[in-house]
Amino acid sequence: xxxxxxxxxxxxxxxxxxxxxxxxxxxxxxxxxxxxxxxxxxxxxxxxxxxxxxxxxxxxxxxxxxxxxxxxxxxxxxxxxxxxxxxxxxxxxxxxxxxxxxxxxxxxxxxxxxxxxxxxxxxxxxxxxxxxxxxxxxxxxxxxxxxxxxxxxxxxxxxx
Numbered sequence: 001x002x003x004x005x006x007x008x009x010x011x012x013x014x015x016x017x018x019x020x021x022x023x024x025x026x027x028x029x030x031x032x033x034x035x036x037x038x039x040x041x042x043x044x045x046x047x048x049x050x051x052x053x054x055x056x057x058x059x060x061x062x063x064x065x066x067x068x069x070x071x072x073x074x075x076x077x078x079x080x081x082x083x084x085x086x087x088x089x090x091x092x093x094x095x096x097x098x099x100x101x102x103x104x105x106x107x108x109x110x111x112x113x114x115x116x117x118x119x120x121x122x123x124x125x126x127x128x129x130x131x132x133x134x135x136x137x138x139x140x141x142x143x144x145x146x147x148x149x150x151x152x153x154x155x156x157x158x159x160x
Contacts, residue, residue: 010158013077014151020070021147024140027063032056050121057113064106067143071102074150091153097146101139109136 035056039045047055078095081087112132116123123129 007158009077010154013073014154014158016070016073017147017151017154020066021144021151023063023066024144024147027059028140031059035059048121050117050124053124054117057110057117061110061114064110067102068106071099074098074102078150086157088153090149094146094149094153097142098150101143101146104139105136105143109139 034041035052038047038052074095078091109132113136116129
């Protein structure tokens with residue numbers, strides 16, 4: 001019975017990882033270019049770059065809720081597998097990176113970006129904002145890579 005439940009949990013886990021990876025890639029590759037080039041879609045400059053950034057931040061805030069949920073699931077699932085001696089170094093490293101970068105995205109970078117946006121448009125054109133934003137992009141790329149590694153490793157093990 002436990003083996004069947006774990007197989008179901010593994011399917012849920014893999015689907016969740018796929019959803020998280022897909023949502024992150026979609027936000028960065030599709031939503032961001034549309035929002036930051038809103039004049040192309042609207043035919044004129046209705047929104048300023050600052051206003052476009054405010055809209056994009058709302059997308060990433062909602063994405064951070066999904067990331068927080070997935071961090072909890074990954075910690076529980078991979079922690080259980082670790083306890084059951086089903087471990088390998090690559091999965092352990094990917095788990096660490098997933099949890100660390102996921103938490104950094106939602107609880108370090110997002111609050112900083114939001115606070116700088118609240119300080120006004122001038123603050124978002126500063127070098128500090130540019131550095132924080134670049135850091136969040138790098139963090140999210142590492143998060144996406146860790147997600148992909150976790151998916152591949154767990155699919156590989158599930159298909160044995």
